[in-house]
Amino acid sequence: MTFSSFMTRKEAFGFLVLAAVIFLVLPLALDAFRLNLFGKYLTYAFVAVGLALFWGMGGILSLGQGVFFGLGGYCMAMFLKLEASTPENTAIQSTPGIPDFMDWNQITALPAWWEPFNSFAFALFAVVAVPVALAFVIGLAMFTRRVGGVYFAIITQAIAAILTILIIGQQGFTGGVNGITDLRTLMGWDIRSEAAKTTLYFVNGALLFAVLMVAHYIRKSKLGRLLRAMRDQPDRVRFSGYNVASFKIFIFCVGAAFAGIGGAMFTLQVGFMSPTLVGIVPSIEMVIFCAVGGRLSIIGAVYGALLVNWAKSTLSESYPELWLFGLGALFIAVVMAFPNGLAGIWSERIEPQILRLFNRSKDDKTAPKRAPAE
Amino acid sequence: MQERFILKVEDLTVSFDGFKAVDGLNLYIEPNECHVIIGPNGAGKTTLLDLICGRTAASGGSVKFHDKELLSMREDQIVHAGVGRKFQTPSVYEDLTVFENLELNYPKGYSVFGALTFRCDDTIRGRITEIAETIFLEDMLDEKAAYLSHGQKQWLEIGMLLIQDPELLMLDEPVAGMSVAERKKTAELLKRIITDRSVIVIEHDMGFVVDIATRVTVLHQGQVLSEGSMEHVQNDPKVVEVYLGH
Amino acid sequence: MFSDYSWADLGAIFAMQGFAGLTLFAVFVLMALGLAIIFGQMGVINLAHGEFMILGAYVTYLVSTFFAEYMPALFSLYFFVAMFLAFLASGALGLLVEWALIRHLYKRPLDTLLATWGLSLILQQTYRSVFGAREVGVSLPDWMMGSLPLTDLIEVPINGIFVMILAIGISTAVYVMLFRSNWGRQVRAINQNRDMASAVGINAEWTDRLTFGIGCGVAGVAGSAFTMIGSTGPTSGQLYIVDTFLIVVFGGTASILGTIASAFSISQAQSIMEFFLSGSMAKVLTLLVVVGILMLRPQGLFSMKLRK
Ligand SMILES: Nc1ncnc2c1ncn2[C@@H]1O[C@H](COP(=O)(O)OP(=O)(O)O)[C@@H](O)[C@H]1O
Ligand SMILES: [Mg+2]
Numbered sequence: 001m002t003f004s005s006f007m008t009r010k011e012a013f014g015f016l017v018l019a020a021v022i023f024l025v026l027p028l029a030l031d032a033f034r035l036n037l038f039g040k041y042l043t044y045a046f047v048a049v050g051l052a053l054f055w056g057m058g059g060i061l062s063l064g065q066g067v068f069f070g071l072g073g074y075c076m077a078m079f080l081k082l083e084a085s086t087p088e089n090t091a092i093q094s095t096p097g098i099p100d101f102m103d104w105n106q107i108t109a110l111p112a113w114w115e116p117f118n119s120f121a122f123a124l125f126a127v128v129a130v131p132v133a134l135a136f137v138i139g140l141a142m143f144t145r146r147v148g149g150v151y152f153a154i155i156t157q158a159i160a161a162i163l164t165i166l167i168i169g170q171q172g173f174t175g176g177v178n179g180i181t182d183l184r185t186l187m188g189w190d191i192r193s194e195a196a197k198t199t200l201y202f203v204n205g206a207l208l209f210a211v212l213m214v215a216h217y218i219r220k221s222k223l224g225r226l227l228r229a230m231r232d233q234p235d236r237v238r239f240s241g242y243n244v245a246s247f248k249i250f251i252f253c254v255g256a257a258f259a260g261i262g263g264a265m266f267t268l269q270v271g272f273m274s275p276t277l278v279g280i281v282p283s284i285e286m287v288i289f290c291a292v293g294g295r296l297s298i299i300g301a302v303y304g305a306l307l308v309n310w311a312k313s314t315l316s317e318s319y320p321e322l323w324l325f326g327l328g329a330l331f332i333a334v335v336m337a338f339p340n341g342l343a344g345i346w347s348e349r350i351e352p353q354i355l356r357l358f359n360r361s362k363d364d365k366t367a368p369k370r371a372p373a374e
Numbered sequence: 375m376q377e378r379f380i381l382k383v384e385d386l387t388v389s390f391d392g393f394k395a396v397d398g399l400n401l402y403i404e405p406n407e408c409h410v411i412i413g414p415n416g417a418g419k420t421t422l423l424d425l426i427c428g429r430t431a432a433s434g435g436s437v438k439f440h441d442k443e444l445l446s447m448r449e450d451q452i453v454h455a456g457v458g459r460k461f462q463t464p465s466v467y468e469d470l471t472v473f474e475n476l477e478l479n480y481p482k483g484y485s486v487f488g489a490l491t492f493r494c495d496d497t498i499r500g501r502i503t504e505i506a507e508t509i510f511l512e513d514m515l516d517e518k519a520a521y522l523s524h525g526q527k528q529w530l531e532i533g534m535l536l537i538q539d540p541e542l543l544m545l546d547e548p549v550a551g552m553s554v555a556e557r558k559k560t561a562e563l564l565k566r567i568i569t570d571r572s573v574i575v576i577e578h579d580m581g582f583v584v585d586i587a588t589r590v591t592v593l594h595q596g597q598v599l600s601e602g603s604m605e606h607v608q609n610d611p612k613v614v615e616v617y618l619g620h
Numbered sequence: 621m622f623s624d625y626s627w628a629d630l631g632a633i634f635a636m637q638g639f640a641g642l643t644l645f646a647v648f649v650l651m652a653l654g655l656a657i658i659f660g661q662m663g664v665i666n667l668a669h670g671e672f673m674i675l676g677a678y679v680t681y682l683v684s685t686f687f688a689e690y691m692p693a694l695f696s697l698y699f700f701v702a703m704f705l706a707f708l709a710s711g712a713l714g715l716l717v718e719w720a721l722i723r724h725l726y727k728r729p730l731d732t733l734l735a736t737w738g739l740s741l742i743l744q745q746t747y748r749s750v751f752g753a754r755e756v757g758v759s760l761p762d763w764m765m766g767s768l769p770l771t772d773l774i775e776v777p778i779n780g781i782f783v784m785i786l787a788i789g790i791s792t793a794v795y796v797m798l799f800r801s802n803w804g805r806q807v808r809a810i811n812q813n814r815d816m817a818s819a820v821g822i823n824a825e826w827t828d829r830l831t832f833g834i835g836c837g838v839a840g841v842a843g844s845a846f847t848m849i850g851s852t853g854p855t856s857g858q859l860y861i862v863d864t865f866l867i868v869v870f871g872g873t874a875s876i877l878g879t880i881a882s883a884f885s886i887s888q889a890q891s892i893m894e895f896f897l898s899g900s901m902a903k904v905l906t907l908l909v910v911v912g913i914l915m916l917r918p919q920g921l922f923s924m925k926l927r928k
Contacts, residue, residue, distance in 0.1 A: 061730045141915035150665050150729045151918065154865045155911060161862050162907045169900035223489040225478065229467050236465045239427065240479045241453035241538065242489075250486045280862070284737055291734065324745035331738025335731040336724060 006220060014299050015212070022205045022302075032194045039201040039269045041309035042208055044069075046262025048290040048301035049208075049215050050255030055287070056295035057224060058251050059231030060148060064156030065259050065286045067163050068131035070278035072260025074174075075130055077273040078114060079123035080183040080191075081175075100182070105172030114173075120187060127264040128257045135256030139249035146245075157280055164279035179274025183267065191268060204265045208302070211258050215298045218254065227251060288327075291334045294343025303342055377440065380405050380572055381426070381542055386435035388425055395421040397596035398435070403542065408568045410575045410583050412607075413593035414616065419576045420462055422593070423544050427459040428452045439542065454484070458540035462547050462576075464527035468520040472511055472530060475519055476502045479534040501537065508566065509533035510559060525556035529563070536567060543567070544574045549582055561585050633895055635774045641891025642780035643849045646787035647673075648883035650842030651860060652867040653794055654835035656879050659868060661807055661831045664722060664732040668740035669864065670857025672836045675713060675743070676706030676843020677852040678751060684758040684847075696761040703786075703844045710840025711833045718832040723825070740858070747854040755853035764848075783845040788880075790841060794834075795876050807831055866910050872920035882920070886910065 007015070026038050047065045054060045087096045093103040098110050116122045138159070142152055167174045175181065183191070190196055218224055230237045230244055238244055267273045276282065285308075293304025308330070316323040334341060340348070381403035388396045396418045403409055411419050424430040426437055428449040437444040444452050467475050480501065483492035506512040509529040514522065519530060528548055535543055548564070549557045557579070564573070564586050577583050583590065583604065590607045592599040600610040607613055625633065655669050666672075683702035687695045717739065725732040764782060767775040798804040806827045809817040818824050843852075850856060867886055871878035886906060893902035914920070 055730075059730075061733065063733070138915070142918070145915075145918050147918045150659075150663070150733065151869065153730060153733055154665065154862065154869075155914060158862045158866055158907060158911050161859070162904055162911065165900050165904050165907075169898060169904065218490065221490050222478070222483055222492040223486065225470070225474070226489055228469070229478065232469070233465065233467065235429070236467065238449040239429075239453060239459055239461075239465075240534070241450050241481065241484055243448065243450045243484075246486055247489070280858070284734075287734065321745055321749060324741050324748075328738040328741035328745070331741065332721065332735050335728075335735040335738075336721075339731070 007216065011216070015209075015216075018212075018299055018302060019209065022208070023202070027198075027201070032198055035201055036197045036269060037313065038306065038310075039197070039204050040266060041306050042201075042204055042302070043262040043266040043269065044286060044289055044309060045208055045302040045305035046211055046265070047255075047259045047286045048293060048305045049211055049298050050258035051287060051290035052293070052295060052298045052301040053215055053218060053227075054248075054251045054255045055290065056297070057219065057231065058227040058248060060248060060252060061153045061287070062156040062252070062255070062283075063153045063280070063287065064158075064160040064283050065255070066278045066280075066283035067156075067160050068135060068256040068259035069263040069266070069282075069286070070163065070167075070273065070275070071131045071134065071263065072127045073263030073267045073273035073277065074180065075117070075123055075126040075260070076264035076267040077180040077183060078117040079120060080186060080267065081180050082110075082114070082118050083186070084182060084184040099175070099180070101175045101178070101180075102172055107172045111173055124264075127260050131256040131260035131263075132253045135253045136249060139245075139252040143245040143248040143252075148248075157283065160278060160280050160283045164275045167275040167278065175274070177275060179272050179276070181272040181274075183271050186268065192271060197269060200265070200269050204269060207261060207265065211261065212298055212302070214254075215258075218251070219298065223247065223250075285327075288331055288334065292330065292341050294341030294346075296340065297343035300341055300343035300346075307342075377405075379403060380440060382436075382438040383422075383426065384436050384438075386422070386425060386437060387433050388421060388430060389433045394596050396425060396432075399593075399596065399598060401591060401598070403572050403574065405572055406568070406570065407588045408564070408573045408575065408586050410577055410587040410590045411593055412577065412583065412590060413599070417593040418596040419593055420546055421596075423459060423546055423574070423576070426452075426544065427457060429459075450484070453538065453540075456541035458535035458538055458543050460528075460531050460535055460543075460545045460548060462550070464524065464531050466519045466522075466527050466530050466534065469518065471516050471518055472506065472522070473502060473515040475530055476505055476533055476537050479537050481538045505533045505537045508536065509563065525552045525560075528552065529560070532563065532567075540571065542572045542574070546576045547578065548575065549577065549579055557582060632771075632774050634892055635770075637892045637895050638888055639774075639776045639780055641887045642777070642784045643845060644891060645884055645887040646780075646783035646845045647842050647849065647860075648864065648867055648887050649787040649791060649880055650838050650845060651864040652871070652879050652883050653791055653876070654838040654842070655864050656868045656871075656876070657794065657798070657838075658832055658835040661811060662722070662726060662828060664725065664729050665736070665865060666722075666832075666836075667733055667736040667861055668717075668743060669736075669836070669839055670860045671740045671743040671747075672710045672714065672839040672857075673843040673846060673860065674747065674852060674854070674857035675710050676840030677846050677856070678747065678756075678843075679706040679709045679840065680844045680847045681756050681758050681852055688759070696763055699761065699764070699844070703841050706840035706844045707837040708840075710843070711837030714836025715829055715833040717836070718829045722832060723828065726828075744854045744858070751854070753854060755851035755856070757851040758847045760848065779848050783848060786841075786845065790838060791876060791880060794838070797834075798876070803827070803830065863907075866907070866914070869914060869918075869920050870910055878920065 022042070027035060030038060047069050051062070051065065055062070081099045085097060085099045090096045090098070090100060090103070093100065095103055095108045098107065102110070117126070138156070142148070142155065168177045171177070185191060191200065226237060226242060226247055230247065234244055263273070263277070266277070289305040289308050290301045291304070292308050293300030293302065312323060312327070315326060338344060379402045381401070383399060383401040386396055386399045387394060399422065411422070413419055421430060425432050426444060428444065428447060432445050435445075439455055439457060442455055444455070444457070447455065467478065470478065477494055477498065480498050482498070483489045503512065503515070506515055509532055511526060511529060511533065514526070519527065522530060532545070532548065549560050552560060561582060564575070567573070568586070575586065587604055589602065590604050591601045592607055592613050594616050599616065600607050600613045651669065651673055654672075655666065659665055680699075680702040683705060684698050687698035721735055721739065722732065725735060760779060764779040767777045769775050798807065806817070806822045809822055810824050810827055814824055846852070863886070867883045868879060870886065871880070871882035889909070890902050890906045893905060897905065
């Protein structure tokens with residue numbers, strides 16, 4: 001495959017600008033603390049990119065992406081917690097060598113399902129595999145029965161609710177409402193230091209770009225075209241000979257994998273994972289990141305995640321009431337007034353202006369309008 | 375040994391909340407025949423095609439294509455088995471160009487992995503051009519389907535079926551809403567494509583039916599009223615009774 | 621989990637928890653009824669439905685405070701006034717929301733989810749600004765307190781019986797309206813063929829608005845009942861939307877009896893399991909079972925064959 005068939009000049013330009021923002025502008029403009037904060041926002045971008053694929057293109061709205069984000073994050077957190085819970089570090093516990101919250105809950109031995117998370121390789125595998133497996137089961141059950149739309153959205157929301165209550169209820173195994181905290185090192189490397197956090201920011205950025213490339217590839221492939229066709233004319237696609245359910249399951253699993261990676265990077269950069277990132281509220285907020293960016297645009301999804309989270313932390317520090325009103329209004333505005341989000345504003349309003357300026361200097365060679373052949 | 379029939383519909387029934395739109399229907403399709411189904415509005419013609427291609431679930435009976443039972447298969451499996459279906463209202467991908475419409479239906483890359491790695495090569499391009507010529511759209515390949523006329527959309531949909539080279543083609547009112555010139559072209563197109571496959575056509579236009587049919591079935595209230603050559607059917611008193619005035 | 625109890629004990633526990641779950645049942649039925657009417661008619665889900673319920677709860681709280689302050693003699697009757705006002709308040713807000721928001725989104729059900737979620741955030745923050753973040757509770761009039769002893773082991777709470785009768789009464793009223801009244805005929809006509817209905821002179825716009833308003837008003841009454849089982853805070857309604865929607869689809873979206881049956885089984889399952897498990901695990905188990913069944917049977921448990 002040639003490069004030009006993979007990416008047009010315009011698309012390449014968009015990715016270059018984004019790369020410049022993530023790898024140059026933000027690191028140069030922000031101190032280590034703020035950079036880490038933006039690194040956290042970028043972990044939500046993983047989820048938003050997935051949403052752009054299966055919601056924007058595929059028309060499947062999941063209100064439970066926090067579940068996959070959380071599962072990825074928890075898998076990473078379990079590994080880090082076990083590494084932090086050496087017998088020396090936990091000598092004061094009644095059972096040394098197990099995570100502190102287990103000890104507080106009178107658990108005296110590491111549960112069997114925690115054991116594999118002693119291995120980093122397994123944890124890495126699980127970060128992707130666990131969310132994908134759950135997404136596969138949900139997708140298989142729902143999409144082969146042609147359940148979609150509002151129904152699917154609410155079922156995923158219910159799953160987010162279930163998982164949150166479960167995590168909080170089983171605090172001996174999960175750390176409960178506080179989550180898994182006090183994470184220290186990754187294979188001996190102290191992730192709490194400023195230098196480590198900066199390194200992790202760049203790792204996160206690189207992974208996000210890898211995810212963006214995968215998403216872009218899918219968009220440009222026949223599968224991408226089929227997804228859009230399925231959203232608008234599912235029957236036509238079926239009678240073209242495609243098994244619609246299998247494509248929906250696939251793209252839902254891809255979104256879950258992205259979210260899982262994002263969750264793991266969240267744990268690494270922020271140093272904990274808790275049920276507050278899993279439930280109904282964070283899950284639906286992740287949808288708004290994608291919607292603000294423009295539900296069809298994967299690059300927009302990244303900007304959306306950055307912008308909304310930046311606004312949130314800026315506003316909610318100083319005017320917490322205002323923030324909720326603002327967020328509520330944002331949900332409404334993005335549906336009623338700007339259904340294509342930032343990407344839409346860019347391509348419908350700003351880009352034509354730029355092109356016009358650009359073209360005025362040249363000849364007045366506007367593109368010939370196509371007349372409908374009636 | 376060649377089978378006598380490629381499609382055997384036996385005792386097919388579907389009931390919508392008690393209303394039997396198709397009621398104990400039998401229909402046999404021979405290889406390379408052009409079988410026209412006529413009948414007044416609401417007779418169940420469209421529903422019959424829906425049942426065969428898996429769009430509607432039957433309440434009873436059987437639909438055998440060669441020796442495969444279609445009633446237990448998914449829509450896409452039925453397509454792969456070699457049954458193509460054109461809808462009554464043209465159903466094409468409006469956002470895509472004529473070329474892309476045909477490309478999406480090119481029988482390759484049906485699986486998830488196949489769709490991810492699908493590349494349009496010269497063979498495919500050649501085949502698409504060939505089909506476009508058959509359906510009189512060779513000059514419109516880069517046109518968005520949304521900009522086509524009603525008749526051109528009908529042709530495009532037929533082309534999308536042809537590119538899959540189905541053994542059995544089912545067309546639901548292919549000339550409805552077409553101009554006289556378009557009708558003539560369509561008849562010509564149909565005559566060309568029925569040479570090496572079986573076709574089921576639903577049609578109201580009697581001139582058109584006489585032109586293409588090898589056999590005719592008259593449907594009335596979900597049941598077969600009469601069957602045979604056009605001449606036989608036209609002289610059947612039962613048909614005359616329900617059909618006069620339509 | 622049952623092995624520690626004798627059969628007689630178990631029977632008594634089931635009955636007690638069952639009666640204790642009646643109020644929850646009433647809240648569920650009324651919430652689900654409102655949601656089902658709107659979903660069935662317009663295909664949209666109002667994620668702010670819980671906030672409409674909480675509005676009813678706040679109205680009930682205000683009315684009870686008002687009666688306690690100024691008309692203590694009539695306090696025993698405040699609940700009826702509160703219910704009526706709750707219906708009016710939530711219904712009026714519903715009409716407004718339909719006009720400002722929902723009517724623009726009928727063809728986009730997924731977007732409606734997002735917009736109504738935004739609305740719910742705004743309402744929550746409004747409640748917080750007006751009533752404060754602290755949860756408030758109401759005191760019940762004397763005649764609703766206490767319980768009737770049925771056997772020496774089993775007691776029936778009076779308020780539970782009261783709200784259950786209320787819920788069933790309102791459900792019946794809605795049923796009659798939907799299937800016997802002129803309005804109901806219009807609703808169903810629009811449901812079947814909007815253009816045709818408009819063509820024969822049915823005002824689809826106002827029928828939709830009224831339907832939405834009535835659905836929200838019933839949620840307000842649910843809020844009145846809610847004050848008996850929980851204290852009212854700005855975000856108290858949020859968790860109910862998931863349960864309620866599950867009840868609606870579990871019951872099959874088309875039938876009121878199905879909705880009642882599914883509200884009954886879910887509230888009872890939860891209430892009975894709460895005795896044996898922690899409250900949160902009872903909830904997890906109930907939701908898991910419901911979601912599991914819905915994955916295998918998306919058309920719901922009590923519904924007829926789904927037409928494609
Ligand atoms: N999904 C359905 N539900 C209920 N009735 C249907 C459905 N599909 C078709 N019908 C009814 O079945 C009858 C046959 O319809 P159809 O097959 O479209 O007739 P035609 O012969 O005109 O193509 C009509 O009365 C129609 O109303
Ligand atoms: Mg028809």
